[in-house]
Amino acid sequence: ETTASAPARSHSIAVLPGDGIGPEVVAEAVKVLDAVTGPAGVTLEKTTYPLGAEHWLETGEVLNEDTMERLRGHDAILFGAVGAAPNDKRVPSGILERDLLLKLRFGFDHFVNLRPATLYPGTTSPLAEPGDIDFVVVREGTEGLYAGNGGTMRTGTEHEIATEVSVNTAHGVRRLVRYAFELAASRERRKLTLVHKHNVLVNAGRLYQRTVDEFAEQFPEVAVDYMHIDAATIFMTTDPARFDVIVTDNLFGDILTDQAGAVTGGIGLAPSGNINAERTAPSMFEPVHGSAPDIAGTGTAQPTAAILAGAMMLEHLGHADLAERVERAVRRDLELRGTSARSTSQVGDDVVALLGE
């Protein structure tokens, strides 16, 4: 057994609270992170970047190159949520999504978008018989239909043609699939499901399927199967407990993880990691949910997803023990109090109080 090098004791973290409930939930994540790292002698040096709709309206910056370079210097990024209210006509649809969130994912090569789905004790699923849900979606994060490839011709006329190109590369698919197999091999059930639509999207589908077949030979201990995306949404409704590790492309992963959030007690509990597993740039951790402008400022946003995203960040920084403590505290908190009405900051306080147990 080799001895892993000890994790650093101090980390420089960029905090991007964003818009709407973003700052509210990130504040609780930071509260919990400070409470768990401090006594362990680990320091998180935090720099806050006020990016988002407000910042853009005030300064005209969504995310410029200078800020990108400063962000690149951090060890990790903790992200809240971005997006103005949908009826706020000052902010065109998608600007913040593409020029901020996706720019970070693409610019920092976050090729694994890791999204665990767990049905915690104390939470309720909208499914009548949810079973024992505990799976992870390994979503591609840097290509597919998110590549921003495509365009329009004869725009605005009755002859308009609008295209969107899904770009998939052997390089991108291989590193994703390898990660998914390694993860599956490390889990108890050792199951991997490729979700795609290779009966229609033959080009991308074959590339995914062939890559999975190749790695399957290297990982004989992992049981592999395949499911079309449409069938996957059925099983996500009728039997989500069947899944262990799902590997899928960027768009299918987007769709499936929101559905997964819904079946596991709500999107307010679902964290995610945008991971550059080659560590050539900082990885980024965020709740799956958005900025929820409708409840912003009411102090009722659920900070659990953000807190769990913080735990994923700790694990990525080499502190699996601290991550584990946060997760345990969250689990216990949900067990004791469920997701019932507490203020955002009360949930943070309650989780902090349970860290010691």
Place this chain on the structure above:
Amino acid sequence: ETTASAPARSHSIAVLPGDGIGPEVVAEAVKVLDAVTGPAGVTLEKTTYPLGAEHWLETGEVLNEDTMERLRGHDAILFGAVGAAPNDKRVPSGILERDLLLKLRFGFDHFVNLRPATLYPGTTSPLAEPGDIDFVVVREGTEGLYAGNGGTMRTGTEHEIATEVSVNTAHGVRRLVRYAFELAASRERRKLTLVHKHNVLVNAGRLYQRTVDEFAEQFPEVAVDYMHIDAATIFMTTDPARFDVIVTDNLFGDILTDQAGAVTGGIGLAPSGNINAERTAPSMFEPVHGSAPDIAGTGTAQPTAAILAGAMMLEHLGHADLAERVERAVRRDLELRGTSARSTSQVGDDVVALLGE
């Protein structure tokens, strides 16, 4: 009030039972169709085409031009399901889907893929609190990512690039959206939801959104909203009763209607119409489910979706009254007996017996 021209009393129907459970469920649909049309003096002249995996293995034909032309001569097509068992290595993935099913949809310009979702009394949803579900998905059927546009470069090497192009046209989107608005205006709740992902798929998304905005002015009585596809899968889980008419693209429609089938008591109840609303070629009616090779031959397949697809065909042929009778009989059958274990042919018999009520 104008007098509509009387519907024809005789129709020529192409029956394509297909593979797996396809022939089993189509037989029951035909049984019910014959029972409801006969006494009303309406004749369905049926020609069966043995297309599908078996036919392809025996003759090498998936669907040739000659057969296409013969099919074109019919008034409508009743389709079962195609697809060999997934582990049947003799049939490459997607051949039957693309060269048969999609060839028909594209060749006969089935631009509206109409998929009603209803939670019938007597059936059970996997959702704990499904509410009163009764909506229709108006899915585009002739473009988007199904266009078969795309390809690979450096195929099979570590430098492979595989693309899939979603092609969307003003022509295609306009006729779809018009149909959806007309449908919404004719329904009680008069609600239309555009589902897309226009924050990421900006080109196609803008075209869809702009087209919906245009028609919204012509249909002030229809309440219009927008939802991202990922959010739609959440609401499909937590509150499907909120939907009335959903209009969406080909792939999102595929995904959403399988999920809709699951939340409304199972895909065995979900019918669909592939409609050429300009009537320049025959429309095609089919259950949403596939060929289910695993249960083929056991006599346990649920024929309800196929029977309801038959009702949609009757309505398309101008016999709304007969369609209504079939739907009522199915509703009553489910109310009385649910979806519990009956043989495929028993369900057909039971529905026939209820036609008179």
